[in-house]
Amino acid sequence: MSEPNVPQVPEVPETPAGPYVYDYQAAPFRQITMPKTVPLPSHRTYLAEQKAAAEADEAKWQKMQADYETAKAKAEAEGKDAPKPPARPVPRKDDNDVKTPVPEEAKDADLLTLQALLGDKVEEIFEQAGELVCQVKKEAIFEALTLCRDEAALKYEMLADQSGTHYPAAKDFAYSVVYHLTSISRRKRLRLRILVPEGFAPESACSLYPSANWMEREVYDMLGIRFANHPDMTRILCPEDWEGYPLRKDYPTVGWGQRDISFREDRGGMLERIALQKAGQLGINLKQPKAE
């Protein structure tokens, strides 16, 4: 008989014997939160947002004044004291050293030269945080890169970095690919950007900048963007038989189960059975790694 004061310990279900297997459903990183916005900096959208915000602010102010007028008229009619006139709300000023840079109008000569040379192939040019950004049409990226390298007024000799971002919330594109160019002789940097829909293969920059070789392979490995005319479009970091593209937003941080395969000596196939069973419950197709 148990004492009445001691609470009954709930029966813990016996944990199955065998190796520890990661519980995917319970893992916090398993839950994917898909982004709802498209954080693509752009001068045009920034101006539109500012305008909309200013209009909303003005409308609010107008409404406050109208409300005041009616309240005042009502108070006069009833013979009470007039209400306080409204004060226009001032945006709060924080006393700190943070000044978030905003997109500004392009003034740099390089961006203007690019726009003059490429014409309507340039979608947008702007400056932000002292960086030059030029967004071109996705078909024209090779032409833009050729210009940047060969034009005497530009002379961007080095392709420093190339990467991409997944935007699942965007409507007419899925990825952005950015090229960071450096001009050693002129001490300047430039960012070229293209917006790529799912399944589109942008032209590879390998023939212009050999450094793009591995960077494009990395973009393919991580995001699944293929590049046309690339000499060797294979995975670079993950193994050849890897499933999924890790840096897409719909890919969980803990992956889809490959990492939990046990390579321990498996007498009687116990470990394999558990791993396959666990994976089968989640609908994952586990493959043994290729022997190299």
Place this chain on the structure above:
Amino acid sequence: MGMNQPTALEHILITTKVEKVMNWSRATSVWPVTFGLACCAIEMMAAGASRFDFDRFGAGIFRASPRQADLMIIAGTVTYKMAPIIKTLYDQMPEPKWVMAMGSCATAGGPFDSYHTIQGVDKVIPVDVYIPGCPPRPEAFIYGFLKLQDKIMTSSLADRYKDIFEEVG
């Protein structure tokens, strides 16, 4: 000759078990395989270099080939792509062999709870000594090695092949 007087032979002879002599010689001349994976490898090198001088414990000879080594120090993160290779290397080492998991990554995945990282090298090969730390300081590494020496000294052949004996019957 009286029974109480020690003979000349007793001055120079000690009686012990063969197993103990074997263990003693193994524990004091461990040859690790040169196998650095990530950050912990730098601390392993530092432990072998001037200030900490790992050679004092008889384990300074890092062998480049697993076939000449009897200790494998897993110093770093084990990834999905690397795991089969570690298994192969371990299989190439002759018996008796020991494994030290150095650092959090080799112990349990460390800070890298991600898609490509194996969460602990003990999913791949059996481990004798785990050393915590990210990365462990050379002192911690040396302490872990001393623990391994203790383990070697107390090990017996019967224990080591227990499961095999049981299988044979």
Place this chain on the structure above:
Amino acid sequence: MFKNEEMEINLGPQHPSTHGVLRVKLRLDGETVTHCRPMIGYLHRGVEKICENQSFFQGQVWTDRMDYCSAVANNLGWAEANEKLFGITVPRRAQYIRTLLNEFNRIASHLIWLGTHAMDIGALTVFLYAFREREDVLDINEAFCGSRLTTTAFRIGGLREDLPPGFEKMVRKFLAKFSDCLEEYENLLTENRIWKKRTIGVAKLSAEDAIALGVTGPMLRAAGVAYDIRKSFPYAAYAEMDFEVPTRTEADTYARYQVRMAEMRQSARIIEQCMDGMPEGPVMAKLPKILRSEVNEVYHATESPKGEIGYYLVGEKGSLNPYRFHVRAPGFINLQSLPKMAEGGLIADVVAAIGSLDIVLGEIDR
């Protein structure tokens, strides 16, 4: 009569001179390398993915473990990229301390390179000498942030702590003996006949090839291009420092050795200037309690001991964590030049080429 046949061999992933888990597929005709293909990814840990799921502040911990030989340089790039994203001005004293620690880190990283590179080629003694001084640098790291290797030294907006008491004494003591130590290494190597035979004219990479392949850092400077981000795009307190950018024109392994040795001297010079002109004041900018980003993207490059390390961050409106976190790792780009250097040379020179690249697989695979 004699059958000519090419042989394919694997160098690595377990090989004492690949500095980690690099695998190089080589095709050999006798002893001559006809084809070389580096294969990476054996240490791919998903740093970029992890950092996208952590807050802006937390990401620093993973940058330590990318290039574990030069954690401070990684931290500095990370901190400055975040500051650019939020538009934070950092106090001048914090800038000076950052510069100081970054230069110490350069010395430590170059010392590791010197020791291991010399060991690969066959000079074991230098390794022990180099690690002796490296321990002193790590003591300084430890005095400042409590950790030897994975420093997590900075914060967004400045530093967590000011310099500890007795720090200046430690630095002065190190500086007083360091130039003698450098001379010691040079006595062992610079005029060493074997060292010269193994390095002069080996693994050449011309300036045009280097720029086309995106190679930066001492590799590029050894080819005669004086491109140093500390000078070209000054950051931290480098604009106020007086230092030279050492260059050579031979573009071989020996030239890279000379450039790195000269860089260590310049680093000591910068440290001395930092210590002399250390301004007073706060070490942390005024920040709000919670940092929420606006829509913004930045690419910030700094000069790590290996070359240009760049952080590409994308901020989402009102978000606590970066939408995209990408690292331009210098080793990743520099390693692309290995086929160019190794093909046509001898197989023994591949080891010298890998050593002179000064790669760290942690940042290549990330």
